[in-house]
Amino acid sequence: MSILFRCDSSSVLGLGHVMRCLVLSKEYPKKAVHFACRNLEGNINSQIPYPLHVVPSNEPEEIIKLISALHVKMLIIDHYGINYEAERKIKEKTGVKILAFDDTYEKHCCDTLRNPNLCADASRYKGLVPSYCELQCGIPLIREEFYREKKIKREKISDIFLAMGGTDSANLTTPILKALPKTLHVNVLSTNANANLEALKTYVKTKPNVSLHVNTKEVAKLLHQSRFAIISASTLAHEVLFMDVPFLAIKTADNQADMVAYLQAQGYRTIDRWDEALFEHTLRSSFAHWHL
Numbered sequence: 001m002s003i004l005f006r007c008d009s010s011s012v013l014g015l016g017h018v019m020r021c022l023v024l025s026k027e028y029p030k031k032a033v034h035f036a037c038r039n040l041e042g043n044i045n046s047q048i049p050y051p052l053h054v055v056p057s058n059e060p061e062e063i064i065k066l067i068s069a070l071h072v073k074m075l076i077i078d079h080y081g082i083n084y085e086a087e088r089k090i091k092e093k094t095g096v097k098i099l100a101f102d103d104t105y106e107k108h109c110c111d112t113l114r115n116p117n118l119c120a121d122a123s124r125y126k127g128l129v130p131s132y133c134e135l136q137c138g139i140p141l142i143r144e145e146f147y148r149e150k151k152i153k154r155e156k157i158s159d160i161f162l163a164m165g166g167t168d169s170a171n172l173t174t175p176i177l178k179a180l181p182k183t184l185h186v187n188v189l190s191t192n193a194n195a196n197l198e199a200l201k202t203y204v205k206t207k208p209n210v211s212l213h214v215n216t217k218e219v220a221k222l223l224h225q226s227r228f229a230i231i232s233a234s235t236l237a238h239e240v241l242f243m244d245v246p247f248l249a250i251k252t253a254d255n256q257a258d259m260v261a262y263l264q265a266q267g268y269r270t271i272d273r274w275d276e277a278l279f280e281h282t283l284r285s286s287f288a289h290w291h292l
Contacts, residue, residue, distance in 0.1 A: 001073040003028050005035045005050075006063055008079060011042030011195045015166035016235055017078040018044055020101070020116065023141040024076065025050065036066055042167060042193035060086040060093075067094045074099065077110075084109050104255050108133070116141045118238060119262030140238035149220035150243060158211075159184040161226035161245070163219075165234055166191040170252040172274055174203050176230060177210060179276050180283075187222050188212045228286070233259045233270060248286050250274065 005025065009018040018037070025033050036053045037045050045052055053070075055062040058081040067075065067090070075090065078101035087098055087109040100110035103117050105124045112134045113125060120137035129135070160180065164172050173188060174196075180186060188204065190197055192215055204210045213222065220243070223229060229240050229247035233256040240247045251260045251272045260270045269286045271278050 001032055002034055002070045003032050003074045003076065004063070004066060004070060004072045005033070005076045006037075006055075006079055006082065007035070007077075008038050008040055008081075009043045009045070009193065010040035011167050011193050012169065013040065013167075014169060015044055015191065015193060017101070018048065019143075019166075020141045020235060021076065021078050022048065023143055024114075026144065034066075034070055034072075036063065042195065044166075044191070044193060058082050058086070060089045063090055064093050067096050072096055077101065080104070083107075103258070112136060114139075116238075117235070117259060117262075118241075119258045140235070140242070142239055142242050143220070145217075145220040146239050146242055149224050152224070154221070154224045156225060156227045157185075158187050158222070158226045159228065160186040161189070161223050161229040161231075162186055163189040163229070163231050163236060164250070164252065165232045165236070167193045168196065170232075170274065171196050172232075172250065172252060173200055175274065175276065176279070177203065177207070179279055182207075182209055184209060186210045187226060189216060189219060189222065191215050230283075232256070233263065237263065246286065248282060250279075 005021045007017040007021045009015045033050045035048050035050050036055050039054050053066055074097045076099045084107040091098060091109055098110040099112040099114060100108045101114050102108060103115050107128045110133055113129050114136040116139055118138055118140060122135045122137040125135055162176060168190060186209060188210060204212045223243050223245055226245060229245050231237060231240055231247055231249055232252045233249040237249055237259060249263055249270045260272050263270050269282055271282055
């Protein structure tokens with residue numbers, strides 16, 4: 001049985017769709033897994049350790065062709081650009097089982113719907129999915145490296161872990177660094193998919209208190225060694241919560257609104273827009289609370 005993941009990454013879309021598909025892929029036999037992705041600017045296709053099929057568009061016909069050629073029995077879609085009508089057409093033409101990721105409460109024609117966010121509300125999918133659809137809500141996808149790292153005892157050698165997403169599409173890393181006290185040692189995480197990476201590299205060259213890590217394989221370790229994390233209010237929040245590191249989450253995209261509301265309700269510190277004065281005030285409050 002072949003399993004096909006349809007997802008994309010880019011400097012605009014971010015890396016999250018591909019990253020969580022890679023986590024889910026571990027649940028299936030490696031020889032059965034295939035990925036289908038577009039070749040978009042800033043993608044991380046080269047990091048996919050499975051057969052990769054480059055498709056030119058989001059049109060369902062592209063997926064239908066692959067399903068037939070690869071004898072796919074399960075299609076996993078993690079893509080805002082592939083909607084209910086596309087899913088319905090694929091299912092009618094192929095009869096394939098469909099697992100759809102969703103975190104914005106859209107209509108789907110799928111057999112399984114997975115919303116891995118802790119804030120997921122299964123009741124909101126009433127009328128949005130077929131009656132036979134299995135809902136899998138509120139079960140985070142944690143990367144394997146975090147499970148391994150949590151078993152290790154680490155000294156806290158860094159003050160701040162700063163990660164605004166692999167692409168930092170809101171371009172907040174440099175403004176945050178400028179607002180942080182220069183006495184703090186900061187580990188900054190980014191990737192080559194960040195369209196503003198060269199400017200960030202130039203900025204940190206003259207900042208001895210800042211260490212920039214690009215495409216690092218030690219995300220979990222760097223987080224574990226940090227006293228405090230500043231992150232986007234994305235799925236990274238699940239991993240920070242898992243590692244039990246105090247943090248401040250900043251909303252950088254509309255689809256993070258539910259996560260921000262959830263974190264606020266649980267008593268975690270968040271800000272729902274970038275504002276330097278608000279950031280500095282919230283940070284001081286956070287540091288006082290955690291005695292940092």
